[in-house]
Amino acid sequence: MKEIFREMNQNPWEQGFCWFWCNDDEIFFYSEEDFERRVEILANSGITVIMTFSLTHFRMGFYPYWKELNESLAKLVRACHKWGIRVVEHHSASLTSRILDEGGWEKLDGELSGRSKGVAKYDHWKKIFPFLTYDYTIDGIDIRTFMQIDGRTGEYARNRYGTFTACYNNPDYRKIYFNYMKSVVETGIDGIMNDDIQFFGDEHACTCEHCRKLFREQTGYTLPNPENWNEFAGNYDNPAYIAWKKFKFDSTERMYRDLGEFYKTLGVQLIRPNYSSCVLKQNPTCYPFDLCADLWDFIFQENCNADIMKESYMDFMAEAVHRFAAGRGRGVPTMSMFYPDRPDSVYFSWALARSWGQIYTGTATGVDITPMELPYRKFEKKYLRFYEAPEKISDLAFYFSRRTRDFTANTFKRFMRHMMGSMQAAYVSGFRLDMVMEEDSLESLLRHKTIVLSYVAMLSESEIERFIAYVRAGGKLIILGDFALYDADGRKRTETEILNIFGEPLSLNQKINLGKGEIFLSDFRPEEVEFQPTIGCKRGHTPPLSTFSVPSKWEAQKAGTGNLLRTLMTPRIELISDHDRLVATTFDVKDARVMHIVNLTDTISAERVQVSHDDLIPNFCEGAKKLSRITVKSEELPDFDVKKVYLLTPEREEPIPLDMVQAEKGFLIEIPENTFAAYAMIVLDKIGNDK
Numbered sequence: 001m002k003e004i005f006r007e008m009n010q011n012p013w014e015q016g017f018c019w020f021w022c023n024d025d026e027i028f029f030y031s032e033e034d035f036e037r038r039v040e041i042l043a044n045s046g047i048t049v050i051m052t053f054s055l056t057h058f059r060m061g062f063y064p065y066w067k068e069l070n071e072s073l074a075k076l077v078r079a080c081h082k083w084g085i086r087v088v089e090h091h092s093a094s095l096t097s098r099i100l101d102e103g104g105w106e107k108l109d110g111e112l113s114g115r116s117k118g119v120a121k122y123d124h125w126k127k128i129f130p131f132l133t134y135d136y137t138i139d140g141i142d143i144r145t146f147m148q149i150d151g152r153t154g155e156y157a158r159n160r161y162g163t164f165t166a167c168y169n170n171p172d173y174r175k176i177y178f179n180y181m182k183s184v185v186e187t188g189i190d191g192i193m194n195d196d197i198q199f200f201g202d203e204h205a206c207t208c209e210h211c212r213k214l215f216r217e218q219t220g221y222t223l224p225n226p227e228n229w230n231e232f233a234g235n236y237d238n239p240a241y242i243a244w245k246k247f248k249f250d251s252t253e254r255m256y257r258d259l260g261e262f263y264k265t266l267g268v269q270l271i272r273p274n275y276s277s278c279v280l281k282q283n284p285t286c287y288p289f290d291l292c293a294d295l296w297d298f299i300f301q302e303n304c305n306a307d308i309m310k311e312s313y314m315d316f317m318a319e320a321v322h323r324f325a326a327g328r329g330r331g332v333p334t335m336s337m338f339y340p341d342r343p344d345s346v347y348f349s350w351a352l353a354r355s356w357g358q359i360y361t362g363t364a365t366g367v368d369i370t371p372m373e374l375p376y377r378k379f380e381k382k383y384l385r386f387y388e389a390p391e392k393i394s395d396l397a398f399y400f401s402r403r404t405r406d407f408t409a410n411t412f413k414r415f416m417r418h419m420m421g422s423m424q425a426a427y428v429s430g431f432r433l434d435m436v437m438e439e440d441s442l443e444s445l446l447r448h449k450t451i452v453l454s455y456v457a458m459l460s461e462s463e464i465e466r467f468i469a470y471v472r473a474g475g476k477l478i479i480l481g482d483f484a485l486y487d488a489d490g491r492k493r494t495e496t497e498i499l500n501i502f503g504e505p506l507s508l509n510q511k512i513n514l515g516k517g518e519i520f521l522s523d524f525r526p527e528e529v530e531f532q533p534t535i536g537c538k539r540g541h542t543p544p545l546s547t548f549s550v551p552s553k554w555e556a557q558k559a560g561t562g563n564l565l566r567t568l569m570t571p572r573i574e575l576i577s578d579h580d581r582l583v584a585t586t587f588d589v590k591d592a593r594v595m596h597i598v599n600l601t602d603t604i605s606a607e608r609v610q611v612s613h614d615d616l617i618p619n620f621c622e623g624a625k626k627l628s629r630i631t632v633k634s635e636e637l638p639d640f641d642v643k644k645v646y647l648l649t650p651e652r653e654e655p656i657p658l659d660m661v662q663a664e665k666g667f668l669i670e671i672p673e674n675t676f677a678a679y680a681m682i683v684l685d686k687i688g689n690d691k
């Protein structure tokens with residue numbers, strides 16, 4: 001467990017997270033008692049940590065109101081502390097609103113209202129106008145001098161919200177922001193999430209004078225001027241470009257680490273949760289979320305607001321495998337943040353998060369989901385021991401090649417989505433997934449019997465050596481799709497070099513023995529057939545907007561990568577039933593082994609159809625038809641005496657006792673028909689206390 005949790009005498013797995021919006025009302029008009037009234041309701045719903053969210057998220061643009069923001073934050077903190085709730089302040093560290101001389105209040109109002117359910121009032125925020133139209137100064141420093149600069153134009157770089165962003169290498173910005181953070185810490189907050197430490201400008205920032213100078217000093221390369229920019233940008237054959245991307249990662253990572261050191265100098269130990277919506281796909285902004293994983297006390301993922309969860313969860317699942325692996329070993333929980341707004345979507349997102357070994361957190365714009373969450377909060381509190389510090393039991397681990405993601409051209413289209421497609425295919429084919437990373441030791445790799453290298457296109461010499469040692473010691477490698485095309489500097493390997501990379505020559509579609517282990521190189525290329533993408537659709541419209549779905553790849557995934565994997569190994573757990581979309585995951589917890597079963601039938605339709613956020617998730621609706629009989633066939637016996645076997649589901653008050661029957665290679669468990677509809681947990685209990 002991380003030091004910070006021990007010091008606070010807190011069980012990190014017991015925390016209930018929610019988001020607390022602070023907009024015009026809360027900031028300007030709330031008394032401490034107003035905050036207390038709302039906090040009391042949260043405390044009674046099992047919430048222990050609130051994270052703030054606000055229309056003032058782009059905090060650099062709200063400089064004229066920093067004082068008021070801190071005053072309201074201090075009131076919130078006092079109210080929360082009365083109820084034993086901790087407060088994590090969350091805002092964007094570097095994004096600012098538009099510089100107003102080109103758009104005026106209307107544009108700013110649009111930005112604010114988008115984040116505030118339309119409550120921003122000009123009267124409340126009028127001091128922003130002079131600040132962003134002619135004054136621009138904080139402590140005598142013109143904020144325009146510290147914005148990220150676009151290499152194509154030499155002008156301010158636009159971020160994905162169409163506004164501007166401060167540069168982490170600018171000493172003035174750092175001084176101002178660190179000072180501001182000192183004042184925020186003085187409000188008494190318990191935690192901090194400094195968001196958006198990233199480079200924008202569509203991958204063309206930053207080329208400010210500070211970045212140019214530092215880059216030259218650190219690498220010996222010179223960044224080109226706008227007139228020569230095009231031949232430099234995106235050219236992964238140019239070592240200077242790869243060096244620049246590495247430099248950008250170093251810069252954002254340094255910012256996060258320096259903030260951590262700064263908080264220590266203030267004599268406080270702050271909880272630092274952090275999230276990313278996608279780590280596996282690509283990372284065009286050089287967000288160092290996974291490089292800094294050791295800093296985060298909760299590692300989580302945002303399953304984005306716009307993504308229709310019923311259609312998009314396969315993508316979330318792959319990310320969850322990453323987050324779980326990132327949290328493991330650091331003793332920190334991982335968490336999934338969803339945007340459910342109905343009882344069925346709350347149940348669906350809670351069940352998915354829990355089946356992935358994660359804490360669930362949800363927020364919805366304009367809907368109070370606290371009462372909908374209550375049954376699940378109660379359930380997980382009652383059965384905390386089965387959700388706490390889960391140790392995953394898996395069939396295979398996918399290798400996450402950060403190099404391939406960051407230092408190859410067009411990485412998502414060429415490599416990463418195929419890797420994610422392979423993961424999804426393994427998931428629907430009954431395999432339980434885990435992940436290993438570049439920084440994992442040989443010892444960590446050896447905890448997994450089988451590692452899948454799917455589209456690992458860039459591979460360094462030291463990674464190759466570690467894989468050779470892994471296989472020699474008994475590990476199995478399964479290689480799919482493009483493999484080791486580039487070395488760590490981006491140099492292309494020849495086909496002969498690739499086939500001889502492990503010393504012994506590889507041959508296609510044949511197992512090669514090496515030491516005690518083996519390597520299988522497949523020529524199967526799933527390409528786009530297998531990746532089930534997220535489906536985004538804007539929320540907040542009446543009537544709700546709809547969009548077209550991408551038909552389910554489930555069958556193609558089973559027939560493709562799933563079938564290939566099944567010829568090489570058999571999943572050690574099988575769910576035998578009339579339902580073909582039941583997924584099982586397994587974890588060891590204190591004194592028990594638990595298996596989560598989620599019913600994914602009637603999600604992601606087989607046809608291309610119109611879908612919207614308002615589509616019900618039928619099996620998760622109240623009164624949904626319970627499933628017919630399920631036989632769980634397992635080849636895994638726990639290494640303890642099982643005192644009792646039972647099934648738990650939030651759909652029933654009491655545990656359902658089950659029989660475990662010895663079978664040839666393991667055991668069988670029958671789940672009677674009509675037991676549950678959507679989610680259940682089977683407990684193999686060492687203690688036999690199911691209360």
Ligand SMILES: [Zn+2]
Pocket residue numbers: 148149167168169170206207208209210211212
């Ligand atoms: Zn810069």
